[in-house]
Amino acid sequence: MSAPDVSVVIPVYNEEAGLAALFARLYPALDALGVSFEVVFVNDGSRDRSAALLREQFLRRPEVTRVVLFNGNFGQHMAIMAGFEVSRGQRIVTLDADLQNPPEEIARLLAAMDLGHDYVGTIRQARRDSWFRRHASRAMNRLRHRITRIRITDQGCMLRAYSRGIVDAINACREVKTFIPALAYTFASNPVEIEVRHEARAAGETKYPLYKLIRLNFDLVTGFSVVPLEVFSLAGFAISLASLAFVVFLAIRRLVVGPEAEGLFTLFGIAFFLIGMTLFGIGLLGEYVGRIYQQVRQRPRYVVQAVLEQARSPGAAEETAVLLK
Numbered sequence: 001m002s003a004p005d006v007s008v009v010i011p012v013y014n015e016e017a018g019l020a021a022l023f024a025r026l027y028p029a030l031d032a033l034g035v036s037f038e039v040v041f042v043n044d045g046s047r048d049r050s051a052a053l054l055r056e057q058f059l060r061r062p063e064v065t066r067v068v069l070f071n072g073n074f075g076q077h078m079a080i081m082a083g084f085e086v087s088r089g090q091r092i093v094t095l096d097a098d099l100q101n102p103p104e105e106i107a108r109l110l111a112a113m114d115l116g117h118d119y120v121g122t123i124r125q126a127r128r129d130s131w132f133r134r135h136a137s138r139a140m141n142r143l144r145h146r147i148t149r150i151r152i153t154d155q156g157c158m159l160r161a162y163s164r165g166i167v168d169a170i171n172a173c174r175e176v177k178t179f180i181p182a183l184a185y186t187f188a189s190n191p192v193e194i195e196v197r198h199e200a201r202a203a204g205e206t207k208y209p210l211y212k213l214i215r216l217n218f219d220l221v222t223g224f225s226v227v228p229l230e231v232f233s234l235a236g237f238a239i240s241l242a243s244l245a246f247v248v249f250l251a252i253r254r255l256v257v258g259p260e261a262e263g264l265f266t267l268f269g270i271a272f273f274l275i276g277m278t279l280f281g282i283g284l285l286g287e288y289v290g291r292i293y294q295q296v297r298q299r300p301r302y303v304v305q306a307v308l309e310q311a312r313s314p315g316a317a318e319e320t321a322v323l324l325k
Helices: 016-030 051-062 076-086 103-114 131-148 164-172 182-187 210-226 227-257 262-295
Strands: 006-011 037-043 065-070 091-094 119-124 160-163 189-195 304-310 317-320
Touching: 006 016, 006 076, 006 103, 016 037, 016 051, 016 103, 037 076, 051 065, 051 304, 065 076, 076 091, 076 164, 076 182, 091 103, 103 119, 103 160, 103 189, 119 182, 160 164, 160 182, 164 182, 164 210, 182 227, 210 227, 210 262, 227 262
Parallel strands: 006 037, 006 091, 037 065, 119 189
Antiparallel strands: 065 304, 091 160, 119 160, 304 317
């Protein structure tokens, strides 16, 4: 295949129930664009029949379909990184496989890129998520913006478009853990955000429960800023000064009033507060040290079992076994 104008990268993990609906809407939407395109599916170690369905779709339209098969589950962002590495389009669009981001909205992202934007983020209109998920997401967005100064209104929306230059810059980064939309924003010279429709999940269940969302935000904050460490250092300095002043006060009070036991529980409360602050600081420092530890081991970020793509000879298809890091 020659280099297409648009590459659509779609990570897939246990999406057997919704893939047929995705195929039925995705390919007509891309055909209607009137530009050359390719669809890069990345199977992230699915335990259901997702890989088999992707293989069948590849055989139906091998000229525009490529499938990357992981040999295990490495996470959504690593799946996108693998899709970026094999994509060949001048513009790359990422899309969820659950149809919460309608494929028909891809045309709007490409139209924004036609205006000269090299990064197009999206904001979901009338989100179909739970009340808790919507408000927790907004709170984390505000916190993340204050810490990293990266302006992403809706960090949970996967539907985004990137220029070839930004994707090449992302591919050149060898970070073990990263948050792709934020990383792309740091490389963009003319970013923009547009509103897109949001639909309820077509089938299956969410792959981001509360714990994974918390982990994702820890990765985002520690991967793009040292502000938490600076804030904790300042807080520790302020608490140390306050503690010193309180000790001096207690020493003077003991000399003036004499020994007393009434303030024992106050001292316990202060001690527990300081211990809690210390433990939190150790955990925060551990997040940064953990990132360093994972990075210096230099293990492959993901392992590709095979790539399904059309052979160079017309009308043929091939399966290539490769290892990507």
